[in-house]
Amino acid sequence: MWKPDRTSKKPLYQQISEQMERRMLYGEFPPGSFLPSERRLADLIGVNRSTVVQAYAELRAKGIVESTTGSGTMVSKQAWGPADGLSPNWRNYVEGGTFAPNLPLIRRIREVLRVKAPVIDFASGELSPDLFPNAAVKQLLKQAPFEATLGYDDPQGYLPLRQSLVPFLEQRLNIRTTESSILITSGSQQSLYLITQCLLAPGDAVAIEDPSYAYSLPMFQSAGLRLFPLPVQEDGIQPEDIISLFRQHRIRMLFLNPNFQNPTGSILHPSRRAQLLRIAAELGIPLVEDDPFSLTSFYGELPQSLKSIDTHGSVLYVGSLSKIAASGFRIGWLIAPQSVVGRLADARQQMDFGLSVIPQWLANEFISSSLFDEHIGLLRQSLAAKQREMMACLRRELGDEVQFVPAHGGLNLWCKLHSAVDDFKLLEECIKRGVVFMPGTVFGSRPGHVRLSFARPGLNEIGHGIAQFARALRSLL
Incomplete structure (x- = not known):
């Protein structure tokens, strides 16, 4: 600029x-x-x-x-x-047009991050540069010769990458699939966009978690969909709520983030998973499982994915490298029945003739090497340390004025403020002090909630950022 x-x-x-x-x-x-x-x-x-x-x-x-x-x-x-x-x-x-703009609060945050420096970023759901696998990428580029064609690739995605994802997903998440049921996308958001545009129609009713990252995505509004909330508790949604929503509104699809849910960090209880899948199968409702965070689990054992226990073919599974490696890879994947993959691949080809083969080739080399497991191990340790630092700073600076439940994975800490304040005013006060965060109302929650991401700032920045956040909050009380 x-x-x-x-x-x-x-x-x-x-x-x-x-x-x-x-x-x-x-x-x-x-x-x-x-x-x-x-x-x-x-x-x-x-x-x-x-x-x-x-x-x-x-x-x-x-x-x-x-x-x-x-x-x-x-x-x-x-x-x-x-x-x-x-x-x-x-x-x-x-x-005009049918594609809705981002929410004003999100546009304001992105504008600040683009032009104002330096800013401590508690808003972005993105890893800090020091957590990117830069060394691994350099090593792979040196030792692995690029031999893929530079022409238009298969609209479903680079075949070697899809083939590598089959054992990758089975070994790490117990998800069994084949390369013909995988569509490579430019991140999870493109998968969600293709689903809303190609599998649903204006006026269709869909259920999303409340609060939910889905509230912050204008793509649902652009597609003309009607959104109905499924309240998120400490153990996730209540599956019975789906039945009443279906009876009232004829819900056509469910969108869920069951593992380290964004923004709350909650995990859907195992007993509710089987019940949820049974209800979805009985009602004939497809379920979109957005799963960007499972591999970040801080304490070893990974939570079970819905797709891994789906016996009815009800789950469309969405994953990516954005939150577990680097957003710049722009590599995501969608697992779905072959008829669905074919429909979405056809639509995506109309948009861009498919992804560049170069990042797909690099992603394939990365997830197929031992470097990936080394990276994931370091990533989990670093994210856990950042969350501990953020929680300690919140307790020191705000004490009983803030309430939160530690997440066991993911990138975010969901906080309830004991004093309700205006989101716009609090954000502007924080901007003056060189800090940004994501107000809870962006995710559909009531005022008085904030999402603080600990992934983007450096460990040594968190204390100063939380101190400035606390001063901004108290200036409005």
Whole structure:
């Protein structure tokens, strides 16, 4: 992102004015479109708001923008020479379409993470760079010659990777499948997107956990689906709740994250798993099991996946390398009946002609080597240590003002604040102090809950970040 040159003799406001005029000439801001607000542009490029005010005044003096109180600053429709026709009303196009934008709180957090530095990130569900398997990747690139074709690959995914996933999933998660029932995707989110777009129709009713990561995904809204909640308790959802929802709304599909659930960290109790699958089979409802965290289990034994005990073919299983290796791999997988895999592979081919073979090749080399098990062992130790540090800091800084249950795996700690505060105000107070977190309402919960991810910040950053979070909270009480 462009920023003014503070070493230049040219005043900052003039650099900004010239840059914005250049972007108008390039068509980034066509006639009739609105420029960023003064405050937002100041945050984006790291200057005082008064500097942007002066830059916009310069543009107004040239007659190429117009400002209206309450509306903002708009590129003049007359100042760019005679026009034989109208410029497209890009605002109408941007606000139209069927693909819903991210929630405002999420957009605000991502904007801060993109332009504000440094920020202690308790919001992102992503591993810190020091937990990425960089050394393993370098070693694999040196010792394993790349021999795959660089042409369009099978729309279902790179065959050697699918073949390697068969023993990988059986040995680690007791999931039995074949390469023909696996679709390789660019992460779990693409699997979920394909399911909502290809297997469901606008107006269909689906059940999701409450709270749930699914609430933060506009893809359900974009697909026109009706969402109905399944309350999450300490032992997960109550399977009986599905029966009443089905009777009332004719639920067509269930979306669940039974292991180290996002955001609560809960594990669906073993006794409820068999009951859940029995109910789903009796009602003929498919179940989507989103399982990004199972292999992060801090204490050795992994929780059982629903797919591993599914005897009716009811479960569509979604996994990826994003939370257990690196988000940049962009490698996920979906296990489903072959008819479903064929339908989704056809749709994905229409989108992008399939994934790049290079990351698929690298992922195959990684999960097939002993380096993966070494990586997972270190990852579990590091995540457990980070959670312990976060819990100790929360107890020290907030004491009885916050309540939480330690997670046994995953990347997040779900916290209940004993004093309800406005999510937007708390987030903004934290941003001022160089910290971001994910408000609980993003996941559909009542105000007074927050999700603090311990995966992204360094171990030595957690204490300072929690101290700043505590100061922000107390400033609003």
